[in-house]
Amino acid sequence: MWHKAQKRADSDVDPSVYLPSISGILLRWQDSNLRPSGYEPDELPTAPHRDQYSRFRDGEDSRVVFLCKRKSCPVSQTNAKALHRAGFVNIIGSPNVGKSTLMNRLVGERLSIINAKAQTTRHRIMGIVSGEDWQIVYSDTPGVLDPSYKLQEGMMKFVRTALRDADVLLIVTTPEETTLAHPETLEKVQRMDIPVLLLINKIDLGDQEAIKERIAHWQELIPRAEIHPISALHGFNLDHLLERIIALLPSSPAFFPKDEMTDKPMRFFVSEIIREKILTHCRQEVPYSSEVVVETFKEDQTKEGKPLRRIEATIQVARESQKAILIGAGGSMIKRLATDARKDLERFLKEKVFLELRIKVDKDWRDDERKLKQYGYFNG
Numbered sequence: 063m064w065h066k067a068q069k070r071a072d073s074d075v076d077p078s079v080y081l082p083s084i085s086g087i088l089l090r091w092q093d094s095n096l097r098p099s100g101y102e103p104d105e106l107p108t109a110p111h112r113d114q115y116s117r118f119r120d121g122e123d124s125r126v127v128f129l130c131k132r133k134s135c136p137v138s139q140t141n142a143k144a145l146h147r148a149g150f151v152n153i154i155g156s157p158n159v160g161k162s163t164l165m166n167r168l169v170g171e172r173l174s175i176i177n178a179k180a181q182t183t184r185h186r187i188m189g190i191v192s193g194e195d196w197q198i199v200y201s202d203t204p205g206v207l208d209p210s211y212k213l214q215e216g217m218m219k220f221v222r223t224a225l226r227d228a229d230v231l232l233i234v235t236t237p238e239e240t241t242l243a244h245p246e247t248l249e250k251v252q253r254m255d256i257p258v259l260l261l262i263n264k265i266d267l268g269d270q271e272a273i274k275e276r277i278a279h280w281q282e283l284i285p286r287a288e289i290h291p292i293s294a295l296h297g298f299n300l301d302h303l304l305e306r307i308i309a310l311l312p313s314s315p316a317f318f319p320k321d322e323m324t325d326k327p328m329r330f331f332v333s334e335i336i337r338e339k340i341l342t343h344c345r346q347e348v349p350y351s352s353e354v355v356v357e358t359f360k361e362d363q364t365k366e367g368k369p370l371r372r373i374e375a376t377i378q379v380a381r382e383s384q385k386a387i388l389i390g391a392g393g394s395m396i397k398r399l400a401t402d403a404r405k406d407l408e409r410f411l412k413e414k415v416f417l418e419l420r421i422k423v424d425k426d427w428r429d430d431e432r433k434l435k436q437y438g439y440f441n442g
Contacts, residue, residue: 145195145313146195146196146197146313146314146315146316147195147196147197147308147311147312147313147314148196148197148198148199148311148312148314148315148316148317149198149199149229149230149310149311149312149314150199150201150227150228150229150230150317151198151199151200151201151228151229151230151231151232151307151311152200152201152203152224152225152227152228152230152231152232153165153200153201153202153203153224153232153234154203154206154221154224154225154231154232154233154234154247155205155206155233155234155235155242156205156206156207156235156239156242156243156244157180157181157204157205157206157207157243158178158179158180158181158182158205159205159234159235159236159239159263159264160234160236160263160264160294160295161174161183161202161203161205161234162174162175162176162182162183162202163176163263163294163295164232164234164261164263164292164294165187165189165200165202166189167294167297167300168189168191168198168200168300168303168304169189169190169191169200169323169324170191171189171323173187173189173202173323173324173326173331174187174202174334175334175335175337175338175341176338177338177341177342179341179349180205181204181205181207181214181217181350182338182341183202183203183204183205184204184213184217184439185204185217185220185330185438185439186201186202186203186204186220186223186224187201187202187324187326188200188201188324188325188326189201189202189323189324190318190322190323190324190325192316192318192320192321193308196308196311197316197317197318197320198307198308198311199317199318201224201228203220203221203224204217204218204220204221205243206218206221206242206243206244206247207243207244208243208244211428211429212428212429212430212431212434213428213429213434213439216431216434216439216440217439218244219439219440221244221247225247225250225251225254228256229256229257229310229311229312230256230257230258230259230307230310230311231251231254231256231257231258231259232259232261232307233251233258233259233260233261233284233287234261234263234294235260235261235262235263235276235280236262236263236264236267236268237262237264237265237267237268237269237272237273237276238268239276240276240279241283248283251284252283252284257288257310258284258286258287258288259287259288259290259303259306259307259310260280260284260287260288260289260290261290261291261292261303262276262277262280262289262290262291262292263292263293263294264293264294264295265291265292265293265298266293266295266296266298273291277289277291288306290302290303290306328359328411329356329359331410332356332359332373332375332407332410333354333355333356333375334354335403335406335407335410336354336375336377336399336403336419337349337352337353337354338403338406339399339402339403339406340352340354340377340388340399342402343395343398343399343402344387344388344395347384348379348384348387348388351379351380351381351384351428352377352378352379352384352388353377353378353427353437354375354376354377354378355375355376355378355437356373356374356375357374357375357376358372358373358374359371359372359373360372362416364414368413368414369413369414370413370414370415370416371407371411371413371414371415371416372416373407373415373416373417373418374417374418374420375417375418375419375420376419376420376421376422377399377419377420377421377422378421378422378423378424378427379421379422379423379424380423380424380425380426380427380428381423381425382423384423385421385422385423388421389421396419396421399419400417400418400419403417403419404416404417
């Protein structure tokens with residue numbers, strides 16, 4: 063487990079425990095420090111309408127929930143309850159709709175790696191946020207899809223598990239999307255009897271009229287869902303989203319100690335940081351055919367007696383041609399991967415890192431269920 067005491071001091075997201083209060087249905091940015099220049103506080107952040115004073119009117123649909131002003135009152139005062147609330151709040155959606163960005167914002171830490179390439183998230187990653195009388199266990203999941211090989215089947219198993227054990231379900235979509243990429247998952251959602259919050263993300267990139275149309279479309283597709291337009295990247299409407307999530311949690315004791323932040327070990331995040339560099343620097347099939355295994359993760363000291371973390375990791379690929387790409391001309395690519403990963407690991411671990419990367423070819427590992435279980439894909 064990763065505890066809050068191990069949080070990075072330079073986190074760029076404040077995991078606030080304050081809730082907003084509702085004062086109309088006027089769309090607002092939750093924090094003026096997060097609002098890009100060119101926007102007014104009461105302006106819907108859609109690119110074509112930056113200079114217009116835009117609002118959605120109260121009463122258009124009670125299931126459409128918008129952000130309003132934040133007041134500086136702690137959760138324990140605003141939402142005082144005799145009983146403790148806790149539950150699993152699971153995030154699903156098509157690939158590349160912003161699920162991991164949302165997860166990181168809600169948790170206040172960069173637990174999930176982010177990349178413009180689809181299928182960046184492969185595992186179910188839990189992020190734990192606790193207040194005085196509540197605890198939310200978020201889960202980021204792989205994007206829903208029709209599997210083409212065993213690895214993707216394992217990824218979809220995480221999604222199915224998240225659907226089964228959710229107390230509150232968050233479905234992330236975008237203004238352009240009209241349905242989930244996996245019809246079977248949509249059918250399951252339509253039959254669920256738990257609270258469903260459908261989040262139209264990236265509204266800062268959309269047109270207001272298109273967003274209104276998409277709201278109506280999703281209300282027809284999933285009638286019982288609450289619709290929340292958000293921008294996970296800018297933190298827009300997330301205060302009110304937090305308020306709604308807490309209100310929907312069942313009465314329950316905490317599932318984890320209040321100082322814990324995730325269920326994953328540190329080695330997992332090390333492997334993810336390295337894999338993120340492969341996603342960033344490599345193209346075509348290489349990122350999707352690569353798996354990172356941390357072989358060594360041990361404490362040491364520099365010559366000056368300062369803490370040093372020695373990490374040895376193997377990048378596993380399916381073909382010799384992929385290995386050649388990862389090595390690069392004269393070893394240029396693997397040096398670049400190691401340098402960039404080491405810098406991020408040092409920021410993450412807050413200590414000097416010695417990183418050694420190796421590349422191994424294991425043909426068709428993506429379709430070997432036994433090996434995939436070793437990598438954690440069919441174990442949850």
